[in-house]
Amino acid sequence: MGIRSGLRSVLADTRPLRQPDFRRLWTANIITVIGAQLTVVAVPAQIYAITGSSGMVGLTGLFGLVPLVIFGLWGGALADHLDRRTLLVITTIGLVVTSGLFALQAFLRWDNVWVLLGLFALQQAFFAVNQPTRTAVLPKLLPVAQLPAANALNMTVFSAGAIAGPLVGGALIPVLGYAWLYLVDTITLFATLYAVYRLPRMPVDNPQGSPGLRAVWDGLVYLSAHKILLMSFVVDIIAMVFGMPRALFPQLAHESFGGPAEGGLAFALLFAGIPAGAVLGGVLSGWVSRVRREGLAIMWAIAVWGVAMTVMGVAVWFAPLATGAMLGLAVAMLVVGGAADMSSAAFRQSLLLGATDDAVRGRLQGVFIVVVAGGPRIADILHGGAAEVVGPAVATAGGGVLVLVGIAVVALLYPRFHRFRLADR
Numbered sequence: 048m049g050i051r052s053g054l055r056s057v058l059a060d061t062r063p064l065r066q067p068d069f070r071r072l073w074t075a076n077i078i079t080v081i082g083a084q085l086t087v088v089a090v091p092a093q094i095y096a097i098t099g100s101s102g103m104v105g106l107t108g109l110f111g112l113v114p115l116v117i118f119g120l121w122g123g124a125l126a127d128h129l130d131r132r133t134l135l136v137i138t139t140i141g142l143v144v145t146s147g148l149f150a151l152q153a154f155l156r157w158d159n160v161w162v163l164l165g166l167f168a169l170q171q172a173f174f175a176v177n178q179p180t181r182t183a184v185l186p187k188l189l190p191v192a193q194l195p196a197a198n199a200l201n202m203t204v205f206s207a208g209a210i211a212g213p214l215v216g217g218a219l220i221p222v223l224g225y226a227w228l229y230l231v232d233t234i235t236l237f238a239t240l241y242a243v244y245r246l247p248r249m250p251v252d253n254p255q256g257s258p259g260l261r262a263v264w265d266g267l268v269y270l271s272a273h274k275i276l277l278m279s280f281v282v283d284i285i286a287m288v289f290g291m292p293r294a295l296f297p298q299l300a301h302e303s304f305g306g307p308a309e310g311g312l313a314f315a316l317l318f319a320g321i322p323a324g325a326v327l328g329g330v331l332s333g334w335v336s337r338v339r340r341e342g343l344a345i346m347w348a349i350a351v352w353g354v355a356m357t358v359m360g361v362a363v364w365f366a367p368l369a370t371g372a373m374l375g376l377a378v379a380m381l382v383v384g385g386a387a388d389m390s391s392a393a394f395r396q397s398l399l400l401g402a403t404d405d406a407v408r409g410r411l412q413g414v415f416i417v418v419v420a421g422g423p424r425i426a427d428i429l430h431g432g433a434a435e436v437v438g439p440a441v442a443t444a445g446g447g448v449l450v451l452v453g454i455a456v457v458a459l460l461y462p463r464f465h466r467f468r469l470a471d472r
Contacts, residue, residue, distance in 0.1 A: 080208030122176030123413025179412030203329025266410030287422030324385020353450030360444020
């Protein structure tokens with residue numbers, strides 16, 4: 048009995064899965080996330096096969112980010128005015144249709160990069176409305192005390208897909224081709240469509256105004272007036288902008304750890320490290336439900352992230368002396384960082400859901416999507432530029448140090464954040 052009790056305290060808290068609607072959504076996500084990651088791999092691979100240009104592949108970042116920002120903010124406003132179940136059904140159907148169109152163009156061999164980029168932008172627009180809405184419904188399904196566990200469960204599935212999808216997709220493209228991968232994504236989305244269709248009606252509590260630009264602005268004003276919520280975004284921006292060395296992985300894999308220029312084992316391990324850590328952190332997330340000072344937990348998680356990235360930079364610096372051992376240390380630090388990032392994200396998401404009024408939850412989730420998507424992209428630019436000047440080791444370690452300095456400044460200037468308790472709201 049003691050061993051079982053000990054395991055329950057360490058392993059993921061699965062109480063949210065007792066709620067039938069959440070269980071259906073979560074189970075469907077297991078199926079859908081693999082299909083979604085197949086498309087994530089197939090789109091840039093098909094564009095490169097058509098054009099032979101990494102520059103054209105890079106356009107997927109622009110075509111994905113712009114609709115993500117615009118429709119992430121506007122989608123949050125829609126989620127604060129319309130019935131959220133209806134909005135989830137409409138946007139999920141939109142995702143099914145766009146995925147089906149990806150499959151159609153591949154089966155017909157159109158080989159038109161602008162069609163691909165246009166479909167990708169349309170898909171990201173539907174995704175940007177769907178995600179804030181999907182997260183905003185959680186407080187309607189679960190008690191506040193279970194929100195950290197629910198978010199950890201969701202992020203574990205997403206991170207597992209981020210590992211498995213690219214590995215499976217990369218292996219299957221030469222065997223099946225792009226069309227069948229897109230078709231698998233289309234089919235798996237019907238699991239999510241069924242889950243959202245089974246949800247009860249979810250009208251917004253006390254909706255105000257109309258879902259236009261004014262509603263988006265009002266959501267930003269609400270955020271600026273609630274400093275605890277605002278600081279949850281600030282600390283995440285500090286962590287991601289200064290501490291995410293993703294853009295350096297190809298150079299590190301080749302120059303520091305001796306992998307081939309076109310990829311290889313070191314390349315794969317570096318890219319898999321953070322999502323692998325997120326999965327491990329999710330599996331061992333039983334402790335998150337027992338935390339009572341969410342602000343302090345966020346600060347500690349980001350501090351661990353900063354330390355992990357600093358040590359990774361040190362491993363890169365000493366890689367010429369012991370390449371295999373330093374690669375192992377670098378990947379281990381990415382795993383630690385991924386677990387810390389998962390914990391930080393779970394608590395920040397729970398704070399946004401539990402400490403906000405229902406009438407603005409959708410809009411703040413829209414801001415969350417924009418920050419989560421935009422931070423790493425800014426980091427790509429900063430780390431890439433810094434590596435050109437000071438080298439990848441210093442850029443990586445220096446970014447980790449800046450994360451630690453940044454959160455120390457936040458702790459000194461706004462101590463209310465690390466003292467915040469969701470239960471006291």
